[in-house]
Each structure stands twice: as C-alpha cells, then as structure tokens.
Amino acid sequence: MGRKKLERFRQNEANPHVVQAGKEIFETIKGNWKSLQFQNDHPLVVELACGRGEFTVGLARQYQEKNFVGVDIKGSRIWKGSSQAYAEGLQNAAFLRTQIELLEQFFTPGEINELWITFPDPRPRDGDERKRLTSPRFLDIYKKLMAKAGNIHLKTDNTGLFTYTAEVLSSRPDIRIIRKTADFYLSEWKDEHHGIMTRYESMFMEKGETIKYLQFCFTES
Structure with a gap:
C-alpha cells in the first residue's frame, strides 16, 4: 500500500466527519445520525457510491438546513470529501465507509x-x-x-x-x-x-x- 494512501487512512481515523470501523460511533450510529453525528433534528440525505464526495459536499454547502451522508467503501475516495468538509467546517456533511449492501446495519x-x-x-x-x-x-x-x-x-x-x-x-x-x-x-x-x-x-x-x-x-x- 502506498504511503499517500496510508496517510489518507490515518487522516480518516482522526476526522470527525468520517464514520468507519474502529470508531465507537460506527457501532452506535444506526438510528442516531441526527443526535450523535449532527446534533440537530434536520432531515437526513444520503448519497450512495459517493466516491470523492463532490456531490455530498456540494449539497451540504447549499443546504445548511439538511444533513448529508456520503456512503462509499473506498477510504481513499471519501478522504477527499471528508477533508473538504473538515476544512470548511461543514457540520452538516459526513461520510460512512461501508458497503452499500449493508445499509440496514447503519440506518433504521x-x-x-x-x-x-x-x-x-x-x-x-x-x-x-x-x-x-x-x-x-x-x-x-x-x-x-x-x-x-x-x-x-x-x-x-x-x-x-x-x-x-x-x-x-x-x-x-x-x-x-x-x-x-x-x-x-x-x-x-x-x-x-x-x-x-x-x-x-x-x-x-x-x-x-x-x-x-x-x-x-x-x-x-
């Protein structure tokens, strides 16, 4: 595995905009996105196969009254969008690293x-x-x-x-x-x-x- 990819994985581990295995919130987020991740009661919008997260981040910029979650299994991809969300202070954008087949394990x-x-x-x-x-x-x-x-x-x-x-x-x-x-x-x-x-x-x-x-x-x- 390349050094750049390893560094991105390390940053994902520290980034509060990323929900992934190894973090406590990963096991408790189901049914609790609004309270645990976003700490508000805004509508929840999910993008599947979000890749680099351009669409998730773009929508989050436009609609502060909604919460956005991009879903993708590739950590090196969601690193881009999650890093942008962190840098811009977008509290209404997050990324879930998992397979789409497993959605029911993370949403009620x-x-x-x-x-x-x-x-x-x-x-x-x-x-x-x-x-x-x-x-x-x-x-x-x-x-x-x-x-x-x-x-x-x-x-x-x-x-x-x-x-x-x-x-x-x-x-x-x-x-x-x-x-x-x-x-x-x-x-x-x-x-x-x-x-x-x-x-x-x-x-x-x-x-x-x-x-x-x-x-x-x-x-x-």
Whole structure:
C-alpha cells in the first residue's frame, strides 16, 4: 500500500466527519445520525457510491438546513470529501465507509429522508443485475429505510442503466416516478442542482454524453 494512501487512512481515523470501523460511533450510529453525528433534528440525505464526495459536499454547502451522508467503501475516495468538509467546517456533511449492501446495519426504517444514487457502476452484464443499485434487491432495501414520501434520485450517463431503471420502476405499483429526462441539462430542473457535478459527471460530459435523471418515491409504507 502506498504511503499517500496510508496517510489518507490515518487522516480518516482522526476526522470527525468520517464514520468507519474502529470508531465507537460506527457501532452506535444506526438510528442516531441526527443526535450523535449532527446534533440537530434536520432531515437526513444520503448519497450512495459517493466516491470523492463532490456531490455530498456540494449539497451540504447549499443546504445548511439538511444533513448529508456520503456512503462509499473506498477510504481513499471519501478522504477527499471528508477533508473538504473538515476544512470548511461543514457540520452538516459526513461520510460512512461501508458497503452499500449493508445499509440496514447503519440506518433504521424511516431514517433517510432523501436518497441520491449518482453515477453508479451500471453493471451491464445480465448476470450482474442484482448488483445494480436500482435493481429490485436494492429498491427493497431503500423502501425499508426511506421516510414516507422521501424522494430518491438517480443520475447516470449510462443509457442502459437509465432504461433498465425506468422499466423496473414502472413495473412496481409501490413506486411513483416524479421526474424523468434523458438530458438533464436541457431539462427544467437543471438549476435545482446548483451546477454541482461529480468528477465522473464532468468526464462524461466532456466526452459528449448526456446526463440522464430519474426522481421517484415509494407510495406504500
């Protein structure tokens, strides 16, 4: 392991914006994000596969009245966003280092008010469908954890994942699609994201890819 990566891991251990194995809060955070991490009662917004955390940090800057948690398994990735949050004193931004499959170990039913899935691995092979973050398997997890009428957002450059997700959502009577566009930056909603882009989003746009966007919610408890 490189020296730079080891140094980033050391900084994560000391950074109060990082919740990870080895810290006492890691074992007690479930159901207690507002009281233990943020010490307020603001709505909780979670970003999955947050990578470097550009979107989590960007949203936290814009919405001080909400709490934001970026989730990723790669400590060297979340180091970037957590370091920025620490440097800027963003008390409403935090990062959870864990696998997304384990979300139920860290959030209680109804604890998440809003969920973002930003540029996830599209997992294009048919055999990898269960690993897609918008597959029925993951949707069932989200349904348990989302607050009533809580919104879920997907942003992706991948047409296959966008089409697949729209089909899966449309097939479920417990889901309502609120917004859907195959070109987000030509849509009426683009300004609502305040120009916040992830590294991957910028890369895809430079290659001429259009950004697809879906917003939906569960309609049954």
